[in-house]
Amino acid sequence: MLLIECPWCGPRDEAEFAYGGEAHIARPTEPDKLSDAEWAEYLFLASNPRGTYLERWRHAHGCRRWFNAVRDTYTHEIIEIYAMGSLPKSKLGIQAYEDSWRRGSAAEQNAKRGSAKS
Numbered sequence: 001m002l003l004i005e006c007p008w009c010g011p012r013d014e015a016e017f018a019y020g021g022e023a024h025i026a027r028p029t030e031p032d033k034l035s036d037a038e039w040a041e042y043l044f045l046a047s048n049p050r051g052t053y054l055e056r057w058r059h060a061h062g063c064r065r066w067f068n069a070v071r072d073t074y075t076h077e078i079i080e081i082y083a084m085g086s087l088p089k090s091k092l093g094i095q096a097y098e099d100s101w102r103r104g105s106a107a108e109q110n111a112k113r114g115s116a117k118s
């Protein structure tokens, strides 16, 4: 069982939380401009590292708020908790963010182009 530090409620048992999957997945704003292969990559490929992973959690049986975590998938150590919409500040978190295959993906480039217009 993990002990997870909710940024608002403090340390709580893992059973109070809902796992929200990988963090920092950019949603394409113009999906029709992606090729079938690029769209399939966005929809079906998932990171599954042995080591540092950036993920989303929700305190489902508490304050119900979302937050991000940097967690080692091998040791289950939670290295950092940080706010939704922000980037990790720990060295391992920054490294995991920059090393992610998603940083150069067509879906992320598409999302950036779309957000630049609005």
Ligand SMILES: [Zn+2]
Pocket (backbone or CB within 6 Å): 006, 007, 008, 009, 010, 059, 062, 063, 064, 065
């Ligand atoms: Zn909470």
